[in-house]
Amino acid sequence: MPHYSRRDFIARLGLGATALLTAPSIISNARAIPQDKKISIALVGLGYYSEFQLAPAIMKSQYCRLGGIVTGTPAKAEKWKKQYNLPDKSIYSYETFDRIANNKDIDVVYVVLPNSMHREFVIRAAKAGKHVICEKPMAVSVKEAEEMIAACKKAGVKLSVGYRLHFEPFNQEAARFGKGDFGKVKMVESSFGFKIGDPTQWRLKKALAGGGAMMDVGIYAIQASRYSTGEEPISVTAQEFKTDPVKFKDVDETIFWQLEFPSGAVASSMTSYASYIERLYISAESGWLELNPAYGYGPLAGKTHQGPLNLPIVNHQAAQMDDFAKCIFENKESNVSGEEGLKDLKVIEAIYRAIQTGGKVKI
């Protein structure tokens, strides 16, 4: 069970469950959460993203603390233990991981492993009774994602996906278009690509990554077209290209795709491991927005029909994890739940099918 239960939280506020349900404004107000209240996160997988993004973000967060680690490398365990002053009982290997069920000092398990391992570790975390954050893509198939959602539901734990941009002001401004603030959205261009380095890394192995650029960064472009329109796509066409078939023999390198939404809005996107692009453009009836760079760890930049966007530069991951902490405190679903992650995987599978068939695929 998570360290801070909803009952615990309600007790601290001095409110009964009934008062809580009828006074959501109190609960959704951050000031109502005691400043010293923090959820404890265990990071599973200590690669680049954990070491240089997530751990520093936890340090900057308001409601989170680093409570434990799960790693297959003893030297990493030793280093992290010292750096973050972690107790021995909160340091796990992949083999001992399931014992985390007995560790009351861990509320959340954050899965930061190669994509094809997400399913296993999310389900093991759920069985251990821990809330879960899973990095994107949440799985390598729709089927896996559905199993993960079901497992978390069965275990009564919350599941969220590491979609940090939902808590990032420039992308939140884009999401205003999806809420209709600037009239009907007509067209979106969203693309994310970069030149990938080390040819031996797991991201280039299908068995570990599930796919190439599409799974890794194309998913951001899909996400952006969905929150920019506020709609779910109904059909897709897609084209795959390989400029380096040797390096990318196992996974997709460059994919273009085109989405159609129920309102008639359309989106054109590309992703690539061979060339850099990182941009979101929205054209709506009464305005437009362009973010460039749009999706990296920041600082991001953008402009609209009203001029340059002057928005706060925040730590994306700290904001994302703080939001999940609040979801736990307030016992509500995350906006970036497993269901949200599943929607992107449905689009990704449709894109792969559209490439195979060469035609338009319904989603």
Place this chain on the structure above:
Amino acid sequence: MPHYSRRDFIARLGLGATALLTAPSIISNARAIPQDKKISIALVGLGYYSEFQLAPAIMKSQYCRLGGIVTGTPAKAEKWKKQYNLPDKSIYSYETFDRIANNKDIDVVYVVLPNSMHREFVIRAAKAGKHVICEKPMAVSVKEAEEMIAACKKAGVKLSVGYRLHFEPFNQEAARFGKGDFGKVKMVESSFGFKIGDPTQWRLKKALAGGGAMMDVGIYAIQASRYSTGEEPISVTAQEFKTDPVKFKDVDETIFWQLEFPSGAVASSMTSYASYIERLYISAESGWLELNPAYGYGPLAGKTHQGPLNLPIVNHQAAQMDDFAKCIFENKESNVSGEEGLKDLKVIEAIYRAIQTGGKVKI
């Protein structure tokens, strides 16, 4: 026959034909052309583009002057005659146009009519022995374009297309990528769209325009992907969307298309009459470029891996017509010849076929 023949020009320079052939550097040097030497242009069709772009551009040009007009509207003839001090003999209606053959004061006929009339008037101009500039798209089909090229060849006159951006510094910078200055080009995004107004205008009638946004502004995006890569596309996929099927019942509104080039470079483009976009992005091995706005009458703006582009702001049309004047003086083919216009029409027809078939079309 054009007013200034090559022989005339050579005579003025005091050079024999042989000297000319062996001393091209003298000829290609603008200073070798006498400052008072100008070609005389007759504009055919006095719509917005002639009135507010071409005529003012001729006034700003170095080697051109407005020599005559061809119009179906007597009131326009009267207004232009006064404004530009034109002699009666150089003012034609569409019926009397062919008499221009006898007018030694006209060197060039510039066809600025609705697209479906280009073929007829270019061929009539050629038969009258005049060099021709034809607005883009040069015709509404490959077949028409081939007939126009053949007619000009047969008449011994030069034909060029109004591709002003070939003479515009920001787009010339993009063309440096196509020349390999920044390594292999990997990916291009080029899009041009705007929200078209007056629903009664000729651009929305297929019989006059030949097509919609694709014919009007999509052609710029095709051009840009061609000069950005320096290659001719070998295949295309394309998708058409209509957000307003009533307004755009006769012509295409929004089209996405994807081009593949022999080197493996790929381009993703869109054009629209329903939403604004005007951008060129090139990603190459050792650099990138972004123009935004990329294709309008200016001023344009852009940046590269080296920083913001600080380039001269020129009058596109003046530069374009001056270049054609020099082509006449020096008796060489324009870089934006009929053959160049034909290449774009081949791509456009392939895009329309790809939309119809839903599959990949070889070009």
